[in-house]
Amino acid sequence: MRHILLFCTGLAASPALAGVDAALTDHILPGYADFSEAAETLSSAAGDDCTADALKAPWNTAFDAWTEIGDVRMGPSETGALSVVFWPDARGFTPKTLSRLIDGEEEVGTDPAAYADVSIAARGLFALERMLYDPAFSDYAGGSYACTLVRTMAADLANQADSLERDWRETFAEVLRSAGSEGNATYLSEDEALRALYTQALSSLEFTADSRLGRPLGTFERPRPTRAEAALSERSLRNVLLYSDAAAALARTLADRDMPETDAALERLHDVADNFSDPGFQDIEDPSARLLVEIVQQHVRSLSQAIEQELGVPLGLTAGFNSQDGD
Structure with missing residues (x-):
């Protein structure tokens, strides 16, 4: 998975720590x-x-x-x-x-x-x-x-x-x-902690698109159904949806506003998933089944983009990719 590099400008201290505390209290610790x-x-x-x-x-x-x-x-x-x-x-x-x-x-x-x-x-x-x-x-x-x-x-x-x-x-x-407090050598400022959690949401969706979906897709000439995550238990699609749900939920805890574009993107992802006949992606050699997986992959990436626009941009966070890193 490519590493996400984040740059931050102009974050206010209180909203940053409020978002961090909400992420911990409402999502991570539970x-x-x-x-x-x-x-x-x-x-x-x-x-x-x-x-x-x-x-x-x-x-x-x-x-x-x-x-x-x-x-x-x-x-x-x-x-x-x-x-x-x-x-x-x-x-x-x-x-x-x-x-x-x-x-x-x-x-x-x-x-x-x-x-x-x-x-x-x-x-x-x-x-x-x-x-x-x-x-x-x-x-x-x-x-x-x-x-x-x-x-x-x-x-x-x-x-x-x-x-x-x-x-x-x-x-x-x-x-x-305690990000930004004296003695905290891990996060030297409040925005660093917020940025780290924001990274987790985007990294999760990137891994889902590139690995959970990309690995079984392989290439059109050579799909790799056996490389699907949790294929034995036929929960490959379920994992894609649940990890996407979790990434969106984490993003919502970091925001202090509604995220309608994110909610709509997540709903579209689930709507497409309803069309699958093989939740383990083992029919991916069939062109129509492959197309469904590709559409899901596109929707996962769209969800990531929605989070960037609704959370990253207002907070002054910009995501970029290191082109030298591969899967």
Whole structure:
């Protein structure tokens, strides 16, 4: 994903911190709390029944909760998110690592505390997706090593969610709120904190357009349906919509005004999504299906542009792209 470079002029101090506080109070902190609760529910469900069919519903609920804050990659989440959502996995490390653990019945797969040291390819939501939805892994029986491994993975995810929620609530939220204060070496001015959060909304939409949609699109001559995010669970389109919803919601908390263009752009995105027959993008080789994905991609970019016009411009924020950075 290309990095977004932001330049700021003329921001007033009070509106900046007001927007930051609203983003934390109304969006980010509740989002992490919801994810922590959903991950704990998933872990508890796995303790009762760790078979694949029993865990699909709570796993989807946990993924839904993650999309609220999953693209806010700053502070504790800058590195902490990597082991929650290891994607894209271009070299297939996740199935390889899981196969090694299962074939060798490695002891680390029975210990949630020790599992924190396992490769991130075998941790988090996508590793669990592989265990729950991939026929090569999901037919395990209750009481098997694979079933115990899933229980361990779910407990590890709950531990990660709890750690992220606590770090945001107890530490990093205050770093953002105290931007510009003496001793704050992370954000030297109030507008820097606002700018950082604004960047998260635009970066999320850029990643959705370029990777969540761009990767499976590939080229017209060579589409790549297997590269769709969460294709196994057929929630590729759902993720696009939920991450877009979250980016718009974050932008709204930063603004002190209505954002009708943003709301209209988001509504158009959802309207187009209603026309899909394959939410996992596996029919993308069909020209009509491909066209729908391309239209969704255009609407995601239009949503980003609306946020720039309704939030960035009034706040004196201008987004530009570093042409030397690629996907």
